[in-house]
Structure formats: structure tokens, C-alpha cells
Amino acid sequence: MTLSNKITIKHIAIIMDGNGRWAKEQGFKRTKGHEAGAESIRDITTYCAGHDTIETATFYAFSTENWKRPKLEVEFLMKLLDTYLKKELATYQKHQIRFQAIGDMSAFSKSLQKRIQKTEALTKDNTNLIQVLALNYGGRAEITMAVNSLIQSGKKEVSEDDISHALQTSYQDIDILIRTSGEERISNFLLWQISYAEFYFTPTLWPDFTAKELDTILHNFTQRHRRFGGL
């Protein structure tokens, strides 16, 4: 087995699930779970920034389907995002983390859109890690948008490479996809980018997910043999 068949972890993606259940279990409102979940994002991002090979960590924060939730919860999540970005700027700069957002931000308030753009601009030269937050994101919407932009550019036929490059962030395959909370589904996350990702489902609820558990997962994955269709 050559080393190239093994995992070099460059891009990890996380479906952060279980905030609501975490809160309910402790007798809190669901919103408390989202607040606790935001703390986990910071811990995991900082861990990734300190990791040798990880270049990008993509977190699913709000799906195109999450608008179906009660208005008050949606509003809380929008406000939390704004507060998080404001507060985390110091963390981004301290740990040399570049922030990027993917998804359709046009549905957000003007002030939140500004906060997102400002945070992207202020952190654009940071080189330790790219933290991508998927916001009002859907994998199908992203692929559809990519194909439409290719059509608009005049293409009559598109290749896989064309689509990869037309996706929202500079394209990078995902090495490991983690979902917390025991659910074992994709929920419309990075459909194109997960083609050869290794999956890991953990029962841990997102607010309880620690850098230590991530470390164990990464160690486990480096032992896997990725065949990419070969032998």
C-alpha cells in the first residue's frame, strides 16, 4: 500500500447536528443549544488551524431547508451568526484563520450580509486554515447555480472540471465528512464534493463534540485505505 492511498486530510466537513436535543436534554430552550454549539465551532476550528495538513474546514450552519423552522428560532440563528462573526474576529486573526461563506446570502438582512463580507475581507490574507461556513446552503442549489453560470458564460457542454471550478468556493474534495447527533444522512450538504469522502457518524451531540473526539476520528481515518475505485 502506497502512502498516496492513505488519507492525507486536507478538507474536513462537519454537519453540526443535535443542538436542539442537547438543550432539551438539559431542560433548556433549543436556542441555548445553538449558543453552546457556537462554542464548539470555535474549539474545532482552532484545533483544525493547529493541525499539520488540514487546509479547509467546512461547517454546515444553516441549510436551505432550515427556513421551515419556527420564525423565532430562525431569527435567533441569524442574530447568533452576526454575534459569532463579530466576536470571533479576534480568534480568526490570532490563529491566522481565513473565513469564507458559501450559500445564498441574498436572503439575509443587509447588515448580516455586510458582516459576512467584512469578515471575509478582514481575514482574506490569513493562511493557517480556511473556515467555511455553509449558510442558507444546499448542495443541489450550489450545483444548479454552477451549471447556470457556465451556461451564461456561453458553454454548450460542461465537463466535471468545469462544474468543480464553478462551485462557490475554490474547489477542494472532501476527505472526511463528520455528522454528529447519531443521524446518518447528508441533508443536502456538499453533494458534489463528497464523492470520495470517508464518512464518520458519531452519536455525540454537537455542543458536546470536542477537539479530543475529532483527534480520535482523524487518527482512525489515517488508518483507512482509500481506493478511489482502484485496488
Ligand code: IPE
Ligand atoms: C443543528 O442542530 C443546528 C442547525 C440545524 C442550525 P439542530 O437544531 O438541528 O438540533 P436537533 O437536530 O434539533 O437536535
Ligand code: IPE
Ligand atoms: C442539517 O441538520 C443542517 C445543519 C446542520 C445546518 P438538520 O437538523 O436541519 O437536518 P435534518 O432535518 O435532520 O435532515
Ligand code: MG
Ligand atoms: Mg437537526
